[in-house]
Each structure stands twice: as structure tokens, then as C-alpha cells.
Amino acid sequence: MKNMNRRSMLKTLGAASVASPFVFIRSAKAADDLVVQVGSGDFADAVVREYIEPFQKASGLNVKVAKDWMTPAKLKLAVENKVVETDVSYTGWLQAAQANKSGYVEPIDYSIFSKANLDAMPPEAKQPYGVGGYVYSTVIVYDASQFSDPTKRPKGVAEFWDVAKFPGRRSLKSGVYGSGVYEEALIADGVAIDKLYPLDIDRAFKSLDRIKPHIKKWWNEGAEGQQLLADKAVDFGILFSNRASNLQRAKAPIGIEWNNGKLLVDNWIIPKGAPHASNAQRFIEFTTHPDRQAAFATAMFMSPTNKKAFETIDPEFAKQLPTSPENMKVQFVRNDPWYVEAGPDGKTNLEYLIAFWNKWITT
Amino acid sequence: MMAVEVSRPIRFPQIRNRLRRPTVNIILLIAAPFITFCLLFGYPVARLFLLSVDAPHFTLRHYISFFGADGYLPVLIRTVTISGIVTLCCLLLGYPIAYLLSSVRARVRALLLCLVFLPYLTSFLVRSYAWIVLLDDRGVVNSILRWLGLINQPLELIYNSTSVYIGMVQILLPYMILPLFAVMSAIDRRTVLAGQSMGAGSLRSFLCIFLPSTLNGVKSGCLLVFLLALGFYVTPAMLGGLRDVTLSMLIQTQVNQLADWGPASAASMLLLGATILGMLLVSKKSSGAVMLVIGGANTQSIGERKMNNEVDWPASSIAEQKGRGVAGAWDSLPEPSRLKSFLRNPPLFNGKVTAATFTVGLAGVALLFLLLPTLVVVPLSFGSADYLQFPPTALSLRWYQNFFSNRSWLEAATLSLWIATATVIIATAVGTLASLALAKMVGSARSLLYGLFVAPLVVPAIVIGVALFQPFAQINIIGSPAAIIAGHTIGAIPYVVIIVSALLETVSDNYERAAQSMGAGPWRVFVKVTLPLIAPGVVGGAVFAFIHSFDELVITMFVAGINSQTLPLKMWEDIRNQIDPTIAAVSSLLMLIPIVCLVIFQLIHQTPQLSHKQ
Numbered sequence: 020m021k022n023m024n025r026r027s028m029l030k031t032l033g034a035a036s037v038a039s040p041f042v043f044i045r046s047a048k049a050a051d052d053l054v055v056q057v058g059s060g061d062f063a064d065a066v067v068r069e070y071i072e073p074f075q076k077a078s079g080l081n082v083k084v085a086k087d088w089m090t091p092a093k094l095k096l097a098v099e100n101k102v103v104e105t106d107v108s109y110t111g112w113l114q115a116a117q118a119n120k121s122g123y124v125e126p127i128d129y130s131i132f133s134k135a136n137l138d139a140m141p142p143e144a145k146q147p148y149g150v151g152g153y154v155y156s157t158v159i160v161y162d163a164s165q166f167s168d169p170t171k172r173p174k175g176v177a178e179f180w181d182v183a184k185f186p187g188r189r190s191l192k193s194g195v196y197g198s199g200v201y202e203e204a205l206i207a208d209g210v211a212i213d214k215l216y217p218l219d220i221d222r223a224f225k226s227l228d229r230i231k232p233h234i235k236k237w238w239n240e241g242a243e244g245q246q247l248l249a250d251k252a253v254d255f256g257i258l259f260s261n262r263a264s265n266l267q268r269a270k271a272p273i274g275i276e277w278n279n280g281k282l283l284v285d286n287w288i289i290p291k292g293a294p295h296a297s298n299a300q301r302f303i304e305f306t307t308h309p310d311r312q313a314a315f316a317t318a319m320f321m322s323p324t325n326k327k328a329f330e331t332i333d334p335e336f337a338k339q340l341p342t343s344p345e346n347m348k349v350q351f352v353r354n355d356p357w358y359v360e361a362g363p364d365g366k367t368n369l370e371y372l373i374a375f376w377n378k379w380i381t382t
Numbered sequence: 383m384m385a386v387e388v389s390r391p392i393r394f395p396q397i398r399n400r401l402r403r404p405t406v407n408i409i410l411l412i413a414a415p416f417i418t419f420c421l422l423f424g425y426p427v428a429r430l431f432l433l434s435v436d437a438p439h440f441t442l443r444h445y446i447s448f449f450g451a452d453g454y455l456p457v458l459i460r461t462v463t464i465s466g467i468v469t470l471c472c473l474l475l476g477y478p479i480a481y482l483l484s485s486v487r488a489r490v491r492a493l494l495l496c497l498v499f500l501p502y503l504t505s506f507l508v509r510s511y512a513w514i515v516l517l518d519d520r521g522v523v524n525s526i527l528r529w530l531g532l533i534n535q536p537l538e539l540i541y542n543s544t545s546v547y548i549g550m551v552q553i554l555l556p557y558m559i560l561p562l563f564a565v566m567s568a569i570d571r572r573t574v575l576a577g578q579s580m581g582a583g584s585l586r587s588f589l590c591i592f593l594p595s596t597l598n599g600v601k602s603g604c605l606l607v608f609l610l611a612l613g614f615y616v617t618p619a620m621l622g623g624l625r626d627v628t629l630s631m632l633i634q635t636q637v638n639q640l641a642d643w644g645p646a647s648a649a650s651m652l653l654l655g656a657t658i659l660g661m662l663l664v665s666k667k668s669s670g671a672v673m674l675v676i677g678g679a680n681t682q683s684i685g686e687r688k689m690n691n692e693v694d695w696p697a698s699s700i701a702e703q704k705g706r707g708v709a710g711a712w713d714s715l716p717e718p719s720r721l722k723s724f725l726r727n728p729p730l731f732n733g734k735v736t737a738a739t740f741t742v743g744l745a746g747v748a749l750l751f752l753l754l755p756t757l758v759v760v761p762l763s764f765g766s767a768d769y770l771q772f773p774p775t776a777l778s779l780r781w782y783q784n785f786f787s788n789r790s791w792l793e794a795a796t797l798s799l800w801i802a803t804a805t806v807i808i809a810t811a812v813g814t815l816a817s818l819a820l821a822k823m824v825g826s827a828r829s830l831l832y833g834l835f836v837a838p839l840v841v842p843a844i845v846i847g848v849a850l851f852q853p854f855a856q857i858n859i860i861g862s863p864a865a866i867i868a869g870h871t872i873g874a875i876p877y878v879v880i881i882v883s884a885l886l887e888t889v890s891d892n893y894e895r896a897a898q899s900m901g902a903g904p905w906r907v908f909v910k911v912t913l914p915l916i917a918p919g920v921v922g923g924a925v926f927a928f929i930h931s932f933d934e935l936v937i938t939m940f941v942a943g944i945n946s947q948t949l950p951l952k953m954w955e956d957i958r959n960q961i962d963p964t965i966a967a968v969s970s971l972l973m974l975i976p977i978v979c980l981v982i983f984q985l986i987h988q989t990p991q992l993s994h995k996q
Contacts, residue, residue, distance in 0.1 A: 231624070252514075252518055
């Protein structure tokens with residue numbers, strides 16, 4: 020009996036000794052002046068190349084790159100437990116507004132921005148809690164090799180919804196994460212663009228009922244939608260514009276219809292309690308410089324928020340960007356703050372939409 | 383009779399009798415695993431409970447809205463349905479494979495085991511994509527059927543429940559095969575022979591003798607697969623249609639997008655409660671004091687138990703098995719070589735060609751199904767296009783070059799390997815100790831404790847990740863390997879417990895008592911008798927613990943911080959941006975690991991069986 024006791028103790032001790040070297044390794048706290056969260060893949064590479072490296076040269080600060088994605092959950096956990104590791108992150112406008120409501124972000128110090136740059140940016144990109152970094156849209160994308168006849172391609176959301184006149188397999192963005200294609204559904208139902216908000220949720224779902232049987236796949240992640248078109252699994256889809264541009268760049272026969280495109284703005288934010296908040300403000304100011312935005316836009320096929328950047332972008336190339344003058348005329352901007360407005364019972368519109376969606380998919 | 387070792391003065395017979403009972407041993411055995419478990423898992427679960435009732439306000443609103451407005455309940459029903467069907471399919475496909483595995487020679491068995499585990503270190507993301515390639519309208523399956531002229535229009539095989547079932551079954555099949563195989567390899571085939579010598583045909587001897595002996599494995603395998611299936615969300619999200627939403631996806635959204643812990647915690651508590659309640663109910667329904675349904679019922683009849691106890695091979699030769707205990711079991715039988723080679727052929731196939739063909743055929747089909755995505759992933763990794771393309775129009779090695787030249791990939795792979803090794807050591811030790819203790823317990827206490835150790839499979843990983851963050855942040859280990867190892871160990875222990883418990887139930891107590899009656903102390907009994915007998919289970923549990931840790935994504939996302947990146951994290955984060963064929967290259971490289979193990983095994987087993995001393 021005593022042997023058993025000692026042996027099991029020894030076993031646990033042995034396990035503990037194996038683990039002990041690790042316990043005492045803390046995460047390296049190097050002498051960094053700034054930590055920027057850049058996501059991953061090509062996007063991260065572009066951020067490093069076009070923003071971080073020039074910023075390091077210009078400011079002399081030591082910048083650490085964190086290849087990680089920010090989610091509302093991680094932000095909340097980090098801020099509430101006071102273990103904020105990153106100083107600058109980017110996130111959707113919706114998530115930024117959400118984070119602001121909960122008090123998880125630092126206010127942006129616009130006093131260090133140049134007036135010229137600020138004036139060249141649209142009001143949506145100048146929120147107190149975040150600065151618009153780049154713009155992309157959700158647009159109708161079609162397989163041009165299948166639909167070489169232009170009359171067979173839907174030229175807007177209403178025609179996308181018209182399965183009789185425009186037969187083909189379709190894909191739409193799933194609403195499981197909250198935002199979806201509700202605006203498109205309402206436009207297809209006849210709502211005027213300037214009367215979209217506040218969204219009539221019931222009407223949007225009724226409109227979705229009409230298109231539901233014809234959707235082959237509701238995509239969840241941007242890369243899924245991209246792969247669907249690349250594999251020719253669907254004929255039309257509403258995808259992120261930069262995904263479609265990626266496919267075009269890889270020589271896939273993809274066409275983009277900008278009409279009824281929905282513009283989305285991603286924001287740079289500073290988590291509350293960031294260790295180097297003042298350097299973070301400087302970095303964000305740096306990202307609004309027109310030459311930097313032009314370089315980033317060219318690399319990622321996403322529009323700059325500073326209109327002056329268009330002065331250095333080749334006009335032919337600019338036609339492919341979501342906020343080029345011709346494309347801007349036919350698109351609308353999604354009203355992200357509406358999503359985080361709360362009703363009288365404290366539930367935000369986003370939560371309503373998610374609950375409705377979960378019910379709707381089982382019917 | 384020899385007395386059991388007792389080192390205390392005995393005053394009263396009642397005390398002496400109590401000490402003879404294994405209660406004290408149980409407590410000592412269970413102490414280390416229980417404490418470890420409470421620290422790692424119990425504390426986060428307690429926090430989850432507090433979050434679910436909105437502490438310090440203590441309301442039940444999250445529980446009420448679970449059944450009402452939030453739309454969770456239909457999704458829960460759908461999730462349970464999917465899990466049930468997947469479990470059934472895994473059983474039907476996995477049983478023949480396990481039977482084949484346990485019946486063939488060591489070399490062939492090693493090869494088959496390697497085939498079964500070949501796809502298992504590949505990312506489930508890549509495997510899901512491989513199914514898309516196979517099942518799509520213009521995919522491989524439809525193209526073949528069209529070419530054969532069997533169909534004119536493509537079959538709707540993808541983005542609906544069919545593809546979800548197929549994808550999930552393929553991923554979960556080994557979790558059914560291994561417990562079954564571990565139990566089957568411990569069954570004495572001579573019982574079947576005996577039945578046949580009494581005149582039973584092959585079908586009857588299978589149904590009446592072999593099948594009941596494997597029920598331990600069936601129940602453990604089904605439990606494991608069902609619980610795992612409940613927690614799936616990536617495969618249904620990628621392969622499924624609109625209706626194929628699982629509870630984990632909803633919880634994911636609640637946690638990740640809305641940062642709302644309340645509803646997710648309530649849902650997790652309900653899942654946990656339902657599982658434990660289910661276990662208690664099932665164990666109460668069975669009659670008899672030693673009826674422990676989950677983890678292994680003693681469903682053998684008296685006659686079979688007697689036959690098992692009369693097996694006469696000495697314990698020491700079992701302990702001399704080399705290589706993986708699983709494969710060595712047959713080879714250490716100290717019998718004349720002719721009888722041994724006869725016994726190597728499954729008794730059921732003794733002259734019965736149809737039975738043999740049927741079983742081998744079924745197992746072969748199931749194995750092919752298991753390997754199908756692998757056959758897609760490898761060509762994908764050699765494609766030269768910027769995105770995944772099947773079949774690849776041009777070949778190139780760029781993705782392999784990308785992996786080896788890219789420091790971050792190599793660092794991620796190395797980190798994953800170290801963490802997995804540490805996790806395996808801790809989880810196997812803790813899990814085995816816990817199983818030993820559980821085997822000596824009875825009744826509701828056992829079911830409750832068993833449920834506790836199995837609970838990490840039930841509670842969604844994302845919720846565990848959230849619950850672990852705060853305590854880890856407080857002791858400042860977020861981002862350190864310790865935090866990641868702790869997170870992985872929680873999830874790895876249940877595998878070890880389930881598989882080792884299943885095997886322990888098959889092993890009769892009499893071996894231990896026999897050794898004790900010879901004068902062996904508890905430690906010697908454990909090392910020389912129990913451990914070799916449960917070795918297949920311990921090794922199997924260790925293998926699953928390794929795979930779990932190597933593949934673990936969600937908890938790691940929360941506790942790894944910005945400095946540590948494991949391989950699954952890197953693959954997932956790359957996929958979010960673009961589906962980079964490098965992950966196909968990584969997956970193909972990972973498949974080399976089982977092949978390497980196979981080669982090592984073959985080298986170990988170069989020496990012929992005759993060298994075993996009798």
C-alpha cells in the first residue's frame with residue numbers, strides 16, 4: 020500500500036518535472052516599442068511590407084509583428100483580464116463599434132493627423148474609436164467562361180434573385196456570424212437604397228425564403244467563397260471583392276458586377292490598456308498617408324480610405340478597386356453602427372439577426 | 383491463505399476486512415488524477431457554471447432562453463441526430479476493420495494499422511476539402527459515375543447532410559476502430575473454436591461467442607464517437623448545407639462574435655448535465671452489483687469467464703513482448719509453432735470461404751473509404767496553381783519548398799511536436815491511474831467519476847478556452863507552452879480513460895489476485911501483470927492523446943497568445959486568408975509519420991518468433 024502511494028506520487032512528480040521547464044518560460048517581453056496584429060497570409064505580408072517596415076524606418080521605433088487575428092472574444096478576454104499584448108489591431112467596422120460599446124478600445128487621437136488627409140477621408144472612416152484602413156465590398160461574381168453572353172449575367176441584386184431569367188447555381192454569405200445578405204435581400208425585394216436602414220428584418224427573411232432553395236452553398240469564410248468559384252461549383256455568388264480579384268489575378272475567368280455592391284470598411288483600433296498606446300496612435304496616423312494607402316491598395320485589391328491615394332494609382336488599375344469613381348456610383352456603404360444598436364430589451368440588432376437566422380435555417 | 387499486505391496493527395476484524403477491500407487503494411490511485419483534473423478542468427467548469435447563472439446575480443435566464451427564443455433547441459436535436467447516425471455508421475464500418483486487424487499476422491497488422499492511422503495527422507480542414515473535391519458535381523465520384531454511364535445528371539452529394547455524414551464518419555472511424563481492436567485482441571479465440579467444436583456454424587459462433595465478448599469495445603467506441611461527433615463544427619460548416627448546423631457552431635458564434643459568455647456557458651452546462659445524467663441512468667438500468675455498462679459491461683456468461691480464467695500462459699512471457707504490445711500479443715504465445723500458425727488464421731475462417739470473403743471484403747471497402755481523401759490530398763500538394771486545384775494541371779514542388787524554407791512553418795511543427803509529447807506523457811499517466819481506480823469502484827460513484835473524466839469531450843472546446851483564460855492570465859502563463867500543454871491535456875485524458883477502462887473490464891481480476899497470492903506486491907502486480915494486459919489500451923490511448931494534441935485548435939487559439947503558434951493554428955490562420963496549398967503539403971508530410979513508425983516496427987520485428995523463450 021505504501022508502495023502504491025509513493026509510486027503514484029513519484030509518477031506525478033515525474034510528470035511535473037517534465038513540465039517544469041515550460042512553466043517558467045514566460046512569453047518573451049522584448050524591448051518592443053509597438054506590437055501590431057497583422058492577421059496572416061498575403062494580407063499580413065502586405066501590411067508588413069507597406070505599413071510596418073516604412074513606419075519603422077520613418078519613426079525609428081521597434082515594431083513587433085503578431086501574426087494573429089483579432090476576434091471580439093479575444094479582445095474582451097485580453098482587456099478584462101489586463102493581458103493586452105497587442106497595441107494595434109484591425110477589425111471590421113461592426114466589431115469596432117461593438118468593442119467601443121463595451122469600452123474595450125482607446126479613443127483615437129485625431130489631433131496628430133494632418134488636416135489634408137482627414138479631409139480626404141469619408142466620415143465613415145473617421146470614427147472616434149477607430150480609423151478606416153481599407154475598403155472592400157461584397158459584389159456579384161460570376162463565372163465568365165460559363166456566361167460569355169452578357170445578357171445572361173445578373174446585373175444587380177434584383178436579377179440575382181430572379182432565378183427564372185438567370186438560371187444558375189448560386190452562393191451567398193451565411194448569416195451564422197451575424198452579418199449576412201440582408202441588405203441585398205431587401206434591395207431585391209424593391210426597397211430603395213436610401214431607405215434601407217433600419218432594416219426590416221421580417222421582410223428581409225421573406226425575401227431570402229424566395230432564393231433559399233436555389234443556393235447551393237452558404238459560405239462562412241471568405242476563402243470558402245473564393246474556392247467555390249475557383250472550383251466552378253457555383254455559377255454566381257456574392258463574394259468579397261478582393262476574393263474575386265484574387266481569382267482574376269490567378270487568371271481564373273471571373274467577372275465582377277459592381278452594381279448593388281455593399282461597401283465594408285475595416286478599422287484600425289487600439290485595445291484599451293495597450294502597453295504602447297501613444298506609439299499606436301502614431302502608427303495609425305501613418306497608415307492614412309496617401310502613398311502608403313496606394314501601395315497597400317495595389318497589393319491587396321482593396322480600396323484606400325484616403326481619396327488622395329488615387330492620385331498615385333494607375334487609373335486603369337483603379338477601375339478594379341471598389342471605391343473608384345465609377346464603382347462608387349452604384350454601390351452603398353453598409354451601416355455598421357446600426358448593427359450594434361440595442362433595442363429596449365438590451366439585445367442588439369446583431370443578436371436579433373443571429374437568433375432569427377438560427378430559427379430560419381431549421382424551417 | 384496468504385494475507386494481503388497490511389502494515390497497520392489490526393484490532394478489530396471489521397477493520398481488517400475493510401482494509402482487505404480495495405477502498406484505500408482506490409483513494410490513493412485516484413488522488414493524483416483527481417487533483418490534476420480538478421485543477422485543470424474542474425476549476426474552469428466551476429467558472430462556466432457561475433457565468434451561466436450570471437453570478438453574482440444568479441438568474442436562470444440563459445437556461446430559459448436556451449429552450450425558447452434563442453433557437454438552440456432545434457439545433458441541439460439536429461446535432462444529436464447527426465451524432466447518432468455517424469456513430470451507427472462508424473460502428474458498421476469499423477467493426478469489420480477491427481476484426482480484420484485483430485485477426486491477421488503481426489506484420490500485416492502493422493501495415494493495416496499504419497493505413498488506418500495514415501490520414502490522422504492530416505488537418506481535418508484539408509480532409510474536408512478533399513471530400514469536396516470527391517463529392518462535388520464535377521468531382522471525382524460524379525465523373526466516374528457519369529463515365530460509367532450510370533447517371534446523366536450529377537448526384538447531389540455535396541453541401542447537404544450526406545457529405546456531412548461521410549466527412550464525419552471518415553474522421554471518426556479510427557476512434558471506433560481502436561477501442562474495438564483493443565478489446566478484440568484480448569479475446570481468446572479458442573473460445574470460438576470451442577464453440578465450433580460443439581457444432582456451431584461460423585455465423586452462430588460469431589453471434590453467440592465473439593460478439594458478446596466485444597460489447598465492451600462496442601460501447602466504449604460508440605461513446606467516444608458520439609461524444610466527439612457532438613462537438614464537431616468545422617466539418618459540418620465546410621461540407622454541410624443550411625440545415626446542417628451543429629450546436630458547437632452556435633456556441634462558436636456566441637462566443638467569438640458576440641463575446642457573450644452567458645448563453646454559451648448555459649448550453650455547455652446543459653450538455654454536461656445531460657451526458658452525466660445519461661450515464662447514471664444507463665448504469666442504473668443494468669442489474670447486478672458489478673454491471674458497469676459504460677466503459678465495459680461484464681456481459682460475458684459464466685461459462686466464458688471460466689474459459690478465460692483457464693488461460694494458462696505465464697504472466698512473464700506477456701511482459702516480454704517487444705514493440706507495440708498490440709502487435710506482439712500473438713507472437714508471445716508459448717505454443718508449438720504449428721498450432722500457433724493455425725491460430726493466427728481467424729478461427730471463423732476455418733475453411734469457410736464465404737465468411738472470409740465477406741468479412742475481408744467489407745473491411746476492404748471500409749479501409750478504402752478511410753483512405754479516399756488521402757488519395758486526393760497528395761496530388762493536391764503537388765499542384766502548381768496558386769490555389770487548391772484537383773486534378774492539378776501542372777506539377778511542382780513549390781509548396782514543399784515553401785514549407786521547408788519558411789521558418790514559421792518549421793517552428794510551428796516543432797512546437798506542436800514538443801507539446802504533443804508532453805501532453806501524451808501526462809495524459810497517459812493520469813488517465814491510466816484514473817482508469818485503474820475506476821475499475822475498482824462500483825455503482826453510482828463510479829459512473830459519476832467516469833462522467834467527470836470523460837466530460838472534457840462533452841463541453842465545447844471554445845467554452846473551455848474562454849474559461850481557462852482568466853485563471854491562466856492571473857498566473858501569467860498565457861502564451862507559454864505550459865498553458866498550451868495544460869489545455870491539451872484536459873482534452874487528451876478522456877481518450878486514455880475510455881480506452882483503458884474498456885480494456886480493464888475485459889481483464890479479469892483473477893490475474894491480479896493470482897499474482898498477489900504468489901506474493902507479489904501491488905507495484906509488481908501492476909507492472910508485471912496488469913500493465914502488459916492493458917498495454918494495447920494504454921498505447922491506443924497514448925496514440926489518441928497525441929493526435930488530439932497535434933490537432934487541437936480551439937483551446938490553443940485562446941491560451942497561446944501571440945508568441946506561440948502551433949501547427950493547427952498556423953494552418954487555420956492561413957486558411958482564413960487563402961486556402962494555401964502548403965497545408966496540403968504539410969498534411970502529406972505528416973502522413974509520413976505512421977509510415978516511419980511502420981518501418982521501425984518492421985525493423986524491430988526482424989527476429990523470428992522462435993527466439994521467444996517459453
